[in-house]
Amino acid sequence: MADSKVKDIGLAEFGRKELKLAEHEMPGLMETRKEYGAAQPLKGVNITGSLHMTIQTGVLIETLQALGATVRWCSCNIFSTQDHAASAIAKAQTASVFAWKGETLEEYWWCTEQALTWPGKDGPDMIVDDGGDATLLIHEGKRREEAFAKDGTLPDPAETENAEFKCVLSVLRESIQKDPTKWSRMAKTVRGVSEETTTGVHRLIQMAEKGELLFPAINVNDCVTKSKFDNVYGCRHSLPDGIMRATDVMIGGKRVVVCGYGDVGKGSAFAMRGAGARVIITEVDPICA
Template sequence: MIVDDGGDATLLIHEGVKAEEEFEKSGKLPDPASTDNQEFQLVLTIIRDGLKTDPKRYHKMKDRLVGVSEETTTGVKRLYQMQASGALLFPAINVNDSVTKSKFDNLYGCRHSLPDGLMRATDVMIAGKVSVVCGYGDVGKGCAAALKQAGSRVIVTEIDPICALQALMEGLQVLPLEDVVSEADIFVTTTGNKDIIMVEHMRKMKNNAIVCNIGHFDNEIDMHGLETYPGVKRITIKPQTDRWVFPETNTGIIILAEGRLMNLGCATGHPSFVMPLDV
């Protein structure tokens, strides 16, 4: 049984089985250079190296598996996509959508860990700042509540009309990101989607704006676009806290945890009290 977080182990086995079938048929090995995603490059490298010693390793793993339990929104989305396409190789249990997980861990856990990570990483005074929370699902609700209670003026960006209306009913302003990108001090992505804050958004931000992600993976924030932007300079303030300076303006933004989950990279995640509710 796989107890997965983000669908990474599940992805590895599925990609491994696919690569083994291709290797058996054509002798072709996976090419890590075929993708720009650094984490997927590592997955393909692991599979490629494994094929040289055991060309049936992942088939053996698959045959021994009872199934997978998945505890994150992102991982569950990936599993549903696999199921819809007929690619899912074994049964899956959706832990994420249990009420005790989504309504407690996602909401109250993030309400606790977001300000913890912000203050550990930057020692920023949240009160009086303008904060943008991208997404108003359970994670976004917890983050917006934490920032509001700390004295920040919170603006929400949200494409779902019901969630947007919920934000309005909580007294929060709901606007497109493009309308507020130049005035906010803190940006938090909470969507579980990709390409939320792009490098063009970052170029328009005020000097030393803080940008962080608590949704999932490092592609909610366009880290690849930022890292490859011509002339951009990375200054490491301390581990997991970097200032990126744009050459044309000589102004910079502060990225936490390299665009990955800041409550894990800059803090210690969710308290142990709330985590048992995930199961």
């Protein structure tokens, strides 16, 4: 717990109960523990995760740990953390967790840096990324270190109008002053990253095309087990749940426009129709249409 930062460690008991429930809904991970746990295939591997710190992510974290990995984790969104999940993982010391719901942008990037910083080591061996922020921080950090080594130029938050990138530059400015080769060493340590969002994958492709990608990347976003399950069934389940939690309105009878009829669009349209909405679909791709 000493190396974690969560909102309220007192929520750990509640989080542990929900983790037990979630394990029954995630048989693939549980079978992986049973089949490979004794062999410890991830023994000695350091894994950093930048992924929504939810109960389901907690089951993933504990699976990685059960397979032998050492894990440090942060959330990839300032609002997505379930505090009881983060507390349960932190209290069990399954992983070092830096996440709480309602982080400021400054806190978010601090948490990302903490998840990437391994005491006594140069960095993680592998990264589980969602949105590409952990990958971005390493690449931007190395680029800024090279500029500092060349002419002493430090990152300056005033050079950008983007509020979030100001936070990135602030983190890197402080980091480079303390250790001017931290991110360069980290980039050499990372064996690879997995990315599960379209935005993150596009960013990786752009870096690869420019010859700037510092380590191998796995495109999980286009993996068939994601596109045919999560994109369709995950959205179909979570969309009406999210709308009702956020607005507390009845969906039945409402007019809903679904922009795009790919896998996500199909799942969303089915969910809204099932809830009684009048669904209108727009699509520019004739194949999807």
